Amino acid sequence: MNKVYAIIGPPxxxxxxxxxxxREYGIPVLxxxxxxxxxxxxxxGVDYYFVDKQTFEKMNFIEMVNYAEQLYxxxxxEVLKKANIHPVSVVDIDLSGFEKLKKLLGDRLELIYNFVDQDTIINRYLLQGEDYATIKHRIEYAEANGEFNNWEVADYVVKNxxxxxxxxxxILAIMDLVSLKIPE
Known part of the structure; x- marks a missing residue:
């Protein structure tokens, strides 16, 4: 049975x-x-399909969000094309999107939670040049939306x-594409 692996986690x-x-390893991405x-x-067509608002509004979406006044x-x-053709594919999505995908794909969809502690998140934002007010806002938003607790509903948890x-x-081992076993 073909599988789609949804990757979720905090910002x-x-x-x-x-x-x-x-994707570099050849895993198709939704x-x-x-x-x-x-x-x-x-x-x-690689990172996103970039379209204007009029085109976007005519499309049939499984899930849609408005973030920073842009639509995603x-x-x-896209989901059915990749899920029906490829034995394994992956998608970066939030929990709400995962729940909508689950209704469409059922047991063909598995959830991988990408765990990172808040100190690491703050350091990553600082390295990206973000200011403290923006970082605080993003973390508060993630906390309010339960993004640090989504591991509780995940099929798998990885630490990044x-x-x-x-x-x-x-993740490749979860997908049964590599072994993490250490040779004797």
Whole structure:
């Protein structure tokens, strides 16, 4: 049975970095649509499908969010196309989106919670040049929305506080694509 693995976690937990690395290893990614303009290093059809608001509003979304006055959404077509063709695929999504995907995919969807402690999150934001007020706001928002407790409903929990490759290998092992066994 084909599986879709949803990666969730608090902000700055490394979800995007994990998904990019999994893509590099050939794991298909469910790609969301957005109305925001692409960042300089982003590519249409790889990071997001970049569309205008009029186009976005005509699409059939499984889940949709308005974040910082930009729209983001995952279409039913994108989900079914990848889930039906590929033995394994991955999506970076929030818990609400996961619950909507679960209704569509049932047992073909599994949840991986990407655990990171708040000190690591703060340090990552500081390295990105964020100011303390913004960091405080983002953490308070995540706490208010239970993003630090979503591990309780996850099928799997990985800790992403060390090298990224360690977390990626844990996820590949969950997907049964690599072994974490140490040879004797």
């Amino acid at each position: 700055a937990s490394g979800k995007t970095s994990i998904v990019k690395k999994l 790609i969301s649509h957005t109305t925001r303009p692409p960042k300089p290093d982003e590519k249409d 959404g995952l279409t039913k077509e 506080s060390g090298p990224l490759i360690v977390t990626v290998r844990q």
